[in-house]
Amino acid sequence: MQAPVVHDEKTCQVREILDRVGDKWSLAVVNELGNGTLRFTELKRAIGGVSQRMLTATLRNLERDGLVLRTVHPVIPPRVDYELSDLGRTFLQTAWSLMNWANDHAADIIAARARYDT
Amino acid sequence: MQAPVVHDEKTCQVREILDRVGDKWSLAVVNELGNGTLRFTELKRAIGGVSQRMLTATLRNLERDGLVLRTVHPVIPPRVDYELSDLGRTFLQTAWSLMNWANDHAADIIAARARYDT
DNA sequence: CCGTATCCATTTCGATACTG
């Protein structure tokens, strides 16, 4: 007799991954790094509206998940480069199609909300 | 002279949309409804691991955003059907490619995390 | 059956101050 499996293990993993890499700032970071290597401050400015705290946390997670490579140059002042890993680049196409979808249908969605709120 | 625009309006909208439709339960719902119409309880069972509260909230948001159609049948006991709208179906391909990516690279990511945590 | 309402613990996140 087996203890009941409440929900599929793999499915749960996939959901957790989607929640991480699919979040607002992760997508923004991957998008920016899709154009090439950037430093912390360049990323922050390029994305816009992200706090230092959130950008740091997002980059740490992406690095931990193997999507982003972090290179520290031992100079003063410090210089840290961020770039997509091979794994990160496999995500680019998907990320872009997601962002394109949102961009293409933003007006529809805003309109749908206005209708619903009436 | 113009007040400085902190961050692009449209970009911000797109991010907000991505955060909504790209979240864990929204993707799960869209995925399930991709196979056809389902009732509330069927959805809940099909997804697994989602609380009634979260499923309700997720469905409301998707309905409000115009991705999901909700049909109430005035019978006792109540019967409510959920299905994708045309807009919702335009999202299916993207959602699936996202889920496939996560599924295909889950092992890589888990491995990367294990390496990082050492 | 399909919700809503309430409570409560946990998490999230911006702001701020500080460091090598």
Next chain:
DNA sequence: CAGTATCGAAATGGATACGG
């Protein structure tokens, strides 16, 4: 420059109870 540390407000989400 590129962070870390800390604080407090706000949002999130599970559990539970209740209603049409």
